Structures are given as structure tokens and as C-alpha cells.
Amino acid sequence: MTVSILFFVLAAAALTAALGMLLSRNPVTSALWLILNLFCVAGLYLTLNAEFIAVIQVLVYAGAIMVLFLFVIMLLNLASLPDLKRIEWKRIISFMLGMGLLAMLTFIIAHALDVMPDPLSLDLAAETGSASSLAKVLFTQYAMIFEVIGILLLAATIGAVVIAKRKPV
Amino acid sequence: MWGDMAATLSLVIVSLAGLALVVFDAFNNRHVATPWIAGLALLAGFIFEIVGLGGPEGTAYSDMLRTGGSAAFVNALVLGSGVLTVILSVPYLKKIGHNIGEVYALILFATVGMLVLGAANNLIAVFVGLETMSICLYILTGFVRSESGSAESALKYFLLGAFSTGFFLYGIALLYGATGTMDFSAMKAGVEDGGGVMFWGGVSLLLVGFLFKVSAAPFHMWTPDAYQGAPTPIAGFMATASKTAAFGALIIILYKALPTERWTDVLAVFAVITMVVGNIIALSQQNVKRMLAYSSIAHAGYVLVGLSSGLVEGYSGALFYLMVYVIMNIGAFGVVALLEWDGKEGSEQTLDSLAGVGYRKPLLGWAMVVFMFSLSGFPPLAGFLGKWAVFAPAVDAGLVWLAIIGVLASAVSAYYYLRVLVVMFMKTETEASSKLADSFTIPRSSAAVIVLCVILLFVFGLTTSVIELTDGFFQSGSVATVLGP
Numbered sequence: 001m002t003v004s005i006l007f008f009v010l011a012a013a014a015l016t017a018a019l020g021m022l023l024s025r026n027p028v029t030s031a032l033w034l035i036l037n038l039f040c041v042a043g044l045y046l047t048l049n050a051e052f053i054a055v056i057q058v059l060v061y062a063g064a065i066m067v068l069f070l071f072v073i074m075l076l077n078l079a080s081l082p083d084l085k086r087i088e089w090k091r092i093i094s095f096m097l098g099m100g101l102l103a104m105l106t107f108i109i110a111h112a113l114d115v116m117p118d119p120l121s122l123d124l125a126a127e128t129g130s131a132s133s134l135a136k137v138l139f140t141q142y143a144m145i146f147e148v149i150g151i152l153l154l155a156a157t158i159g160a161v162v163i164a165k166r167k168p169v
Numbered sequence: 170m171w172g173d174m175a176a177t178l179s180l181v182i183v184s185l186a187g188l189a190l191v192v193f194d195a196f197n198n199r200h201v202a203t204p205w206i207a208g209l210a211l212l213a214g215f216i217f218e219i220v221g222l223g224g225p226e227g228t229a230y231s232d233m234l235r236t237g238g239s240a241a242f243v244n245a246l247v248l249g250s251g252v253l254t255v256i257l258s259v260p261y262l263k264k265i266g267h268n269i270g271e272v273y274a275l276i277l278f279a280t281v282g283m284l285v286l287g288a289a290n291n292l293i294a295v296f297v298g299l300e301t302m303s304i305c306l307y308i309l310t311g312f313v314r315s316e317s318g319s320a321e322s323a324l325k326y327f328l329l330g331a332f333s334t335g336f337f338l339y340g341i342a343l344l345y346g347a348t349g350t351m352d353f354s355a356m357k358a359g360v361e362d363g364g365g366v367m368f369w370g371g372v373s374l375l376l377v378g379f380l381f382k383v384s385a386a387p388f389h390m391w392t393p394d395a396y397q398g399a400p401t402p403i404a405g406f407m408a409t410a411s412k413t414a415a416f417g418a419l420i421i422i423l424y425k426a427l428p429t430e431r432w433t434d435v436l437a438v439f440a441v442i443t444m445v446v447g448n449i450i451a452l453s454q455q456n457v458k459r460m461l462a463y464s465s466i467a468h469a470g471y472v473l474v475g476l477s478s479g480l481v482e483g484y485s486g487a488l489f490y491l492m493v494y495v496i497m498n499i500g501a502f503g504v505v506a507l508l509e510w511d512g513k514e515g516s517e518q519t520l521d522s523l524a525g526v527g528y529r530k531p532l533l534g535w536a537m538v539v540f541m542f543s544l545s546g547f548p549p550l551a552g553f554l555g556k557w558a559v560f561a562p563a564v565d566a567g568l569v570w571l572a573i574i575g576v577l578a579s580a581v582s583a584y585y586y587l588r589v590l591v592v593m594f595m596k597t598e599t600e601a602s603s604k605l606a607d608s609f610t611i612p613r614s615s616a617a618v619i620v621l622c623v624i625l626l627f628v629f630g631l632t633t634s635v636i637e638l639t640d641g642f643f644q645s646g647s648v649a650t651v652l653g654p
Binding site: 113114115127140142143144145148149151152154155156158159161162163169 | 173191231234275300
């Protein structure tokens with residue numbers, strides 16, 4: 001019960017933060033709203049027993065990518081950006097209504113075609129969502145794939161250096 | 170784990186050599202031993218695969234990779250193509266002043282990706298192999314940064330390739346959703362009552378991804394630009410090894426993972442479009458590398474003819490065709506690499522500038538005669554036997570119209586292949602072309618590669634033992650699964 005209350009509280013907070021990011025007129029405030037949104041989504045993953053994704057969400061999105069965003073915002077000359085127009089509520093509401101209708105229609109069509117997957121239960125997610133269960137398959141069954149991904153990332157790094165840094169010889 | 174590593178020794182050798190090369194190059198910049206390390210590692214892998222060619226089939230790394238059988242054949246092609254590419258690259262990269270060690274490390278890493286892709290037994294392995302290969306090839310296409318043509322082709326290749334990866338990954342996700350597995354054999358067993366919308370949607374997206382990588386029309390747009398701008402031996406590597414690995418994976422997926430009834434017609438349609446588009450557009454090309462790129466599109470169409478038969482003979486014929494295709498194109502790109510003079514990796518050079526070169530450089534001229542005749546499918550060269558190996562199963566499967574279109578398309582292709590020879594032997598020399606012919610001596614290593622390709626084309630044109638070998642990959646106790654549901 002507490003979990004589902006927490007879920008809806010976090011969902012509402014995530015929606016508010018997303019709206020705040022869209023509606024805020026200052027880029028830095030927008031970015032801060034986005035961080036709040038990403039944290040709330042991480043919390044949602046926790047309530048769904050997906051611990052690993054929750055941690056990765058915080059580390060990768062709220063950590064690395066947001067720092068990148070803030071750097072870009074700070075490097076930009078904010079004063080030279082064009083002035084933002086006032087928000088047109090009529091268009092926003094009509095857009096939201098339209099999207100809602102589209103979502104419902106898509107759901108009904110998908111339901112009729114029987115392509116909707118059955119939702120996983122929380123217990124099943126608890127078995128597979130933890131970092132240890134992920135690590136277990138990653139380092140046994142998929143160990144070779146894991147190593148090849150290492151080579152892939154190394155190749156990408158070398159490529160970035162070769163293309164960006166190497167002076168023509 | 171140790172047993173798996175012994176079974177996939179070629180993969181282990183090439184990966185470790187690539188890693189060692191990165192460290193070695195960091196301390197010994199542009200050392201003369203760098204290409205030797207790369208070449209010898211690839212050669213060791215090649216010998217390992219050749220030795221294991223007739224051996225029993227198996228799987229390694231918890232069913233992620235296949236060993237022996239068709240996987241060993243595809244791996245041998247990839248590794249052989251890698252060895253020849255490294256040999257051809259050394260004098261070429263010295264000529265354009267970019268003989269940097271990272272290139273060889275990237276060739277090794279690309280080969281690692283191709284080995285995983287060509288021997289994959291699981292969609293995860295297919296995807297990781299495909300991406301490792303593609304990322305390395307994007308870099309290899311564009312590493313000559315000072316050349317605007319090279320940068321342009323690399324960017325086009327990268328953007329379109331990333332887009333096709335999206336299709337591919339989404340297809341894998343849908344297939345996993347529909348069957349609950351990524352293992353090929355389990356996937357076929359997991360298809361319930363002919364598969365639903367989700368299953369066939371996944372298959373179609375997966376096919377889009379594959380057809381992009383083998384540059385079948387209408388997903389071929391990147392090919393001419395990428396080959397034109399890439400350093401020529403690297404373009405040869407892209408044209409041969411990457412297509413071989415992608416086709417190897419596609420053949421196994423069609424053979425092991427999909428029920429046969431639906432996709433054969435789809436592939437037949439793509440085969441027709443690819444053959445017609447590739448051959449017709451190749452007619453009007455003035456640049457030799459662009460012409461070879463459109464020719465490689467057309468050849469992807471011929472392979473698709475074999476696959477669209479849906480018969481095991483078609484698969485084995487396609488594997489044989491890929492081998493012939495690798496030999497022809499490594500040789501042809503090797504000759505073109507030596508005949509470049511524009512200092513822009515041949516991206517602006519027209520065919521007419523090679524007028525009369527055939528008499529001044531008889532080795533290159535006559536080798537080109539063999540490659541062009543083989544590409545257009547003249548007996549007794551291997552190109553003829555290859556075409557027979559892919560067209561005959563299509564006729565057996567009742568796709569006579571498809572085989573007729575294929576033969577007509579290769580008749581059209583004779584025009585632009587033979588035009589190269591007309592220019593090289595029958596046009597009078599111009600000042601530029603005679604200057605070109607005098608401006609270089611053929612490096613002995615490149616000459617050896619080209620002569621080797623010529624000899625192999627004659628040998629494989631006269632013996633059918635390789636077709637019998639590839640037939641064997643699909644015969645052992647697996648006929649029932651092909652004819653089954």
C-alpha cells in the first residue's frame with residue numbers, strides 16, 4: 001500500500017517537474033527542473049523493484065548527462081538568445097487533448113490486434129531487477145559479449161582521438 | 170571458459186593482438202612492425218579457421234557463438250580478407266602519408282566485430298558484432314581528416330548507419346518480445362501459430378537492418394559515397410569482409426531462426442530491385458570506385474537471389490558466392506588503389522584518366538582483365554561458378570523469373586566491366602595517364618596479393634570442391650528443421 005502511494009506521489013512529482021521544465025523561462029531553472037524529474041523517475045523505478053535501473057538513472061542521467069547540459073548552458077551566451085514568447089495556453093491544452101486522444105486510440109488498436117504484452121508482476125521484477133541478478137548473467141552467460149563491448153568502446157575512443165586530435169602527417 | 174577460448178582461438182588472437190597493438194603503437198609511433206603484428210595475427214586466425222573448416226560444428230560461450238561448419242567458413246573469409254587488406258594498405262597509406270598505427274588496430278577490432286557477427290548464434294551477439302564492426306568502419310572511412318571527401322563520406326556513412334542500427338535494435342526487441350528468447354534455434358521453436366504481428370514486424374525491421382549493412386537497394390544510398398571517400402584498400406575491406414560477415418549472420422538467421430514460408434517472396438523482390446538498381450546506375454559512373462560500389466550493390470542482389478530460394482542449396486551457394494566475391498573485389502580494389510593519382514584517394518579520378526595504362530603496367534592490366542571478366546561472370550573464372558551456385562537454387566525453388574532477371578542484369582553488367590578494359594587497353598594514352606604509369610613502381614607485396622587473387626579465381630572456377638564443402642554445412646541432420654514448420 002505504501003509502495004503504491006509512493007508511486008503516485010513520485011509520478012505526480014515527476015509530471016510537475018516535467019511541466020516545470022517546459023514552462024520555465026530560464027534555461028538554468030529548466031535544467032534544475034529536469035534533474036528533479038530524473039530523480040523522481042529513478043524513484044519510480046525503485047517502487048517497481050528495478051534497483052539497478054534506478055541507480056543507473058541517477059548515475060548516468062542525473063549525474064553525467066545533466067552536468068553536460070549545465071556546462072553547455074553556461075558556455076552559451078544567454079543574453080544573445082532570442083526572447084521567448086509568452087506561453088499560449090490554448091495551444092498547449094489542445095495539444096494535450098490531442099495527444100490524450102491519440103494515446104487512447106493507440107491503446108485500443110493495440111489491444112484489438114492483441115500485441116499488448118502482459119505486464120510483469122512486481123515479484124518477478126524483484127527477482128530480476130537487482131544488480132546482483134544482472135551481474136550473474138552478465139559475467140557468466142554474456143561474458144564474451146561483455147568483453148567485445150569493451151573492445152567496441154575502446155575502438156570508439158581511439159576513433160575519437162584519431163579523428164579529432166591527430167595532425168595530418 | 171578455457172575450452173571456449175580454444176574453440177574460438179581466432180577471435181581471441183585477433184582481439185589480444187588489437188589490444189597489444191594499441192599499447193605498442195603508443196610507445197613506438199609508426200613503427201615498421203605494426204602492420205606485421207596485425208597481418209600475422211590475422212594470418213594466424215585464418216590458418217586456425219582453415220584447419221577447423223571440415224571439423225564438427227559446436228557452440229561456444231554459452232551458445233553465443235557457433236564454431237566449425239559455416240561459421241568457420243565465414244570467419245576464414247573475413248580473416249583472409251583482413252590479411253590481404255593489411256598487405257595492400259601499407260604501401261597505400263605510405264603513399265597518402267597516413268601510415269598511422271591506429272589504422273591497423275582498428276582493422277583488427279573491426280575484424281573482431283565481424284568474427285562475432287559471422288559466427289553469432291544469438292541476436293545479442295549479432296548486434297554487438299555488427300556495432301563493433303560498423304563503428305570501426307566509420308572511423309576507418311574518415312580517418313584521413315584533411316580530405317573533405319573522406320570526412321563527407323564518413324559522416325554520411327555514420328549517420329545512415331546509426332539510423333539503420335535503430336531499425337535493427339527495434340527489430341530485435343520485437344522478436345524478443347514475441348518469442349521470449351534471443352537464441353536462434355529456440356526462437357524458431359518459440360514462434361506460436363505462425364507468429365503474430367509482433368513477430369513479423371520484428372523480422373521486417375531486422376531485415377531492414379541487414380539489407381542496409383549488405384547495401385541492398387533501396388537501402389544502398391550510403392555505399393557509393395562511403396566507398397568513394399574511403400581509402401581504397403579500406404573500401405575493399407568494407408566491400409568484402411563486412412558484407413561477408415553480415416550475409417553470414419543473415420543466412421544463419423534465415424536458416425535457423427525463421428519459419429521459411431513468408432520471407433522468401435520479400436527477399437526475391439529486394440533481389441530484383443537491388444540487381445536492377447545496382448547494374449543500371451553503375452552504367453553511368455565515371456569514377457572507378459563509384460562504379461565498383463554500384464557493382465558491389467548488384468552483387469548483393471545476386472546473393473539475395475540465392476537466399477530467396479529458401480533452400481539449403483541456396484544458402485550454400487550464397488556462401489560460395491561470397492568467397493568468390495571477396496577474392497574478386499579485394500583484387501579489383503587493390504589494382505585501383507595502385508592506379509590512383511589525384512591525391513584525393515581516387516574520389517575525383519575518372520575512368521578515362523586510365524587510358525592505355527594496361528600496356529604500361531601489364532601486370533595490373535591483365536589482372537584487371539581477370540577481375541572484370543570474373544565480376545561479370547564469364548567461364549571458366551570463379552565468378553561464373555558463383556553465379557551458377559546462386560541462380561540454380563532459385564530455379565529449383567520455382568523462381569525462374571528471378572533467375573532470368575539475374576542473368577539479364579549480369580549481361581548488362583558486362584558493359585561497364587568491359588568498359589574498364591576498353592579504356593585501359595584500347596584508348597590511346599593521354600599525357601596524364603602516361604605520367605601516371607611512369608610515376609610509380611608496383612610494390613612487391615601488392616603484386617603478390619593481386620597475383621594470388623588471380624590464381625584463386627582460376628582455381629575456384631575449375632573445381633566444385635568448395636561448393637561441396639559449403640553444401641555440407643547445411644546437410645548434417647538439419648534437413649528436417651528446414652522442411653519443418
